[in-house]
Structures are given as C-alpha cells and as structure tokens.
Amino acid sequence: MNNPKSAAIGQAHAATGIRSGSLLLMFGVILIASNLRASITVVGPLTASIRADTGLSNVLASLLTALPLIAFALLSPLAPGIARRIGMEKTLFISMAALTAGIVIRSLPSAAALFAGTAVLGASIAIGNVLLPGLIKRDFPGKVGLMTGLYSMSMSLWASLSSGISVPVANGLGLGWRGSLGCWAILAAAGLILWLPQLKASGAAAAVIKRARTGSLWKSSLAWQVTLFMGLQSLAFYVTIAWLPAILHDRGMSTGAAGWMLSLMQFVSLPASFIMPVLAGRRSSQRGLVVFTALVALLGYCGLLLSTSTSLAPLWIILIGIAQGASISLSLALFALRASSAAQAAELSGMAQSFGYLLAAVGPILFGYLHDLTQSWTAPLLVLVVSTILFLLIGLGAGRSVQLGDSRPAAK
DSSP: OOOHHHHHHHHHHHHHHHHHHHHHHHHHHHHHHHTTTHHHHTTGGGHHHHHHHHOOOHHHHHHHHHHHHHHHHHHGGGHHHHHHHHOHHHHHHHHHHHHHHHHHHHTSSOHHHHHHHHHHHHHHHHHHHHHHHHHHHHHOTTOHHHHHHHHHHHHHHHHHHHHHHHHIIIIISSOHHHHHHHTTHHHHHHHHHHHGGGGGOOHHHHHHHHHOOOOOGGGOHHHHHHHHHHHHHHHHHHHHHHHHHHHHHHTTOOHHHHHHHHHHHHHHHHHHHHHHHHHHHTOSOOHHHHHHHHHHHHHHHHHHHHOOOGGGHHHHHHHHHHHHHHHHHHHHHHHHHSOSSHHHHHHHHHHHHHHHHHHHHHHHHHHHHHHHHHTSSHHHHHHHHHHHHHHHHHHHHHTSSOBTTBOSOOOO
C-alpha cells in the first residue's frame, strides 16, 4: 500500500525537478543568445588595427562583418531540417561547439584563418538564430513573450558590451586585436557547457518535432508578411549601424562623439528589446505594438532627415534606438506567436531570417551607393523613411490575430 506522505514527498521532488530543469534550460537559452552577436560586433572597432597589421584592403576588411550576414542568409533555411533529423538540443550543442572553434580559429596568426574562422562562427550563429524561437515555442509555450524578451535583451546587451570593450581589451590589457577577438571563445564555451544537460532531453519531444508537418510556408501570405517585417527591420538596423556615424560626422560632429551616439542608440534599445515581446505575448494581436514601433522610428528618421543640427541628434538617436530594440524583439516574438507548433516556428524563423539578413547584407552597400551618387544624405534617409512606412503597412498584416494555416484567431 502506498504511503500518502511518501507519495506527496515524491511529487514535490518531481515538481522541483521540473522547475529546476526549466530554470537550467532558461539560463541555457539566455547564454546561447548572449553569443549570437558578441563575436560579430567586436570586429567593427578593431577594423583599423586589423587592416594595419594584416594589410587587408577596405573591401576585404568589410567581409569580416559581411561574411556572418551572408552565412545567416544562406544557412537559415537549412537549420530546421537539421534539427528535425538530430533534434534541437543536439543541433544547438554542435553549433555552440563550432562557434567556440570558429572564434579560436579566427584569432590565429593567419589571414586565411581570420576569414575561415569568421565563416565558421557565422554559420554557427545562423543555427542559433533560427532554432531558439522554435525551442521557446516548444518548451515555454506560456512564456513566449518573457523568454523572447530575455534572450533578445541578452543578445543586444552582449553585442553592445563587446563593441564597447574591444579596444580597451586589445590595448589596455595588451592582448592585441587577435586576443580581443579570441577572448569571446570563453563566453561561447560557457554556453556550450551550460547546454550539456539539455542533450538528455526526452525522446518524446524530439519525436514531436520530427513528426511535425509545417506545410509550405513559402506559399503563405502571413509567412511572407512576417518575413518582410523581419527583413525591413534588419535593413534599417544594419544601415543605421553602418552609416550613422558618417552622417553625424558630415554634419559637424566629431568622430568620437558620433561613435558615442552609436553606443547611445544601442544602449537605449535594451529596455525596449525586453519589454516589447513581453507585451506582445500578452496580446492575441500585435498591431498596436507595430504602430507604436513604426511611429517612433518615423519620428527618429524624419528628425534626422529634416534637422541638420547636431544639438538635436541625441533625441533622434534615442527614438531610433527605442524603435530598433522594439522591432527586432517583436520580429523574433512573431516567429513563435504566428506559428502553431515548435517545428513551424523554426521553419518560419529560417525563412524570415534568410531573407532578412540578405537585405541586411545588401542594404548598407546600396545606401552608400545612393550617397555617392547624390553626394547627399537626403536621398538615403528618405529611403529609410519609406522603408519604415512599408514596415508599418506589412506589420499590420504580420501582427494580426491569426496563426499560420489557420483562419481562426490566434490563442493568447
């Protein structure tokens, strides 16, 4: 005969195990997210040192930033298929191991290793970019907004930190640019170690992913709306990151002050990147959030377009930063909120990020070409204003209360 007291204790232990397991998974997701931008954003401030030491041309040096984006565009559609074959947990573990190796290879004393390591880490990050939304949809179905906010904020925080400390680490600690690039292998290795317990994930969960039928998202108007929403926010973000300092410098701001404006933009994006998906997860429709985000972005870009006074620049930069933090995290949240299953969320993430990062890789080049053609920042900034209006219109479709393959309202 069962002892009721023993049964109660056993149930309590089981419940505790579930909670602690979920907590460990949550920290694992956050630490993986911490690695999804840091090893990329560390490069920009070190580019001059890299060129001086290696003799790379401007075009080749720009590839150090462009290669990961190209990898995102090419490999994002493949990630869900890999996860279906070997499981999400194993795929993420392998990607973290490859990321660690790629960072180490990139810091070796060889120009070939510099590019090879960059390609490897870009491919590794592409896998994490795509699979995390699907994993959150599967393992945190009731906390999609909260978990998306935590991982989006963690990703942005470490991206800002890596770009901010890259030069002090290289010069102040005497590690040089190779050491500054290589030290981020520590963070990747930490993520790899913390993810080890997830390799014991139940076979039942993996089986669900493998059996799931996602249909053809490429024929879905809703999937394309989410994809274009992601693409337009990526375009605006990478164009702004690439050209904002040059715009402000041409208007009379010092190079150092223009660089700090970029840091300000990234810093103010952090609260929005956390709050936006939390709010999105509490609503069946995200149209109101889309309107808010687009209007804030429009105010920022129109202010930058119409006012050439550098004294007002911080105001426009703050507005742009808030909008960018909100738009990226809202895009990530939509992958899970518009999908009806974890497998479908991963497929949608792969589709949207493939197209989104293709735009992100091409956008800054076209923006610079338009500036060279017109010898002015007016036309390029007008393109950003128009793209933000398109972002609003497409977002009204992507944010409506439906799920893929379902004409009924999406569940809250």
